[in-house]
Amino acid sequence: MSATVVVEEDTLGALSKIASWLHFVRDHDDRLMLALAARDIRQARRERKTAVILHFQSSRPIGYDLSLVEPFHRMGVRVMQLAYNVRGPLGDGCLEPSDAGLSSLGKLVVSEMNRLGMVVDLSHAGIRTCLEAVDASTEPVVCSHSNARAICDHPRNLMDDQIRAVASSGGVVGVNAYPAFVKNGKARPSLSDLLNHIEHIAALVGVEHVGLGLDFFDATMEEYERMIGLGIWQRAQYPPPPYLYPAGIASASQIPNIAEGLVGRGFRSEDIALVMGGSFFRVFEAVWPGAGGDTA
Secondary structure (H helix, E strand, O other): OEEEEEOOOOHHHHHHHHHHHHHHHHHOOOOEEEOOOHHHHHHHHHOOOEEEEEEEOOOHHHOOOHHHHHHHHHOOEEEEEOOOOOOEOOEOEOOOOOOOOEOHHHHHHHHHHHHHOOEEEOOOEOHHHHHHHHHHOOOOOEEOOOOEOOOOOOOOOEOHHHHHHHHHOOOEEEEOOOHHHHOOOOOOOEHHHHHHHHHHHHHHHOHHHEEEOOOOOOOOHHHHHHHHHOOOOOOOOOOOOOOOOOEOOOOHHHOHHHHHHHHHOOOOHHHHHHHHHHHHHHHHHHHOOOOOOOOO
């Protein structure tokens, strides 16, 4: 499970959120395990626990201070997005009309993330920021929860060139079940609509570059208006709650329906295993420190 620790929080807010997650995992260690290396995910699976990956959905906690990347890595953060919709110190987000691309600091942060073993996440990034980050990275990058714009024309979704670039790095695109990103003009899309994104990306770059980043979350109207007020969301792209996730995949308990749907579309069992987690695990094994060790 990828746990969103940060969206718009600053450095102090991020520290507080990390502490909360660490305490939560500790208090539920009968069923949760913090994932710091790929072997932790293997161990969690053996022990029938859920591996929790600490994930920053923006780089705001580091601000303009490159030296903060390492402390957050030491605290357990293993995936970080460079931008969240809007312009930040590292680059433009996908809702910025200028699409100015990766900044000089952004290039340094990507290099530092590569050095430490932190996955570069390009969901919510602008097109140029995404493409330039792929070029800057020496490790596989991901778009942890992004769909195909060829299937649903939304600025949060990826152009085919972006998908190809992420795949060329050895990376993965995790398909997103958030309704507005699945099907245009449909308040409640279907499981079939979501499968269309998986099928398109697999046909474009290979199933080994497709995973799941379903992005289940609830939002109150108060939270929604706060995000609108901050300029992080825009009403034209982010409709107000409640969010009706695709019928048949409305919650994590229905994730097995994706595998069944892929069987119906002719996917082989080994390819379905990649979509259901194998593709992302390959990236984590390649990027994270201590990836070797126990291979059971």
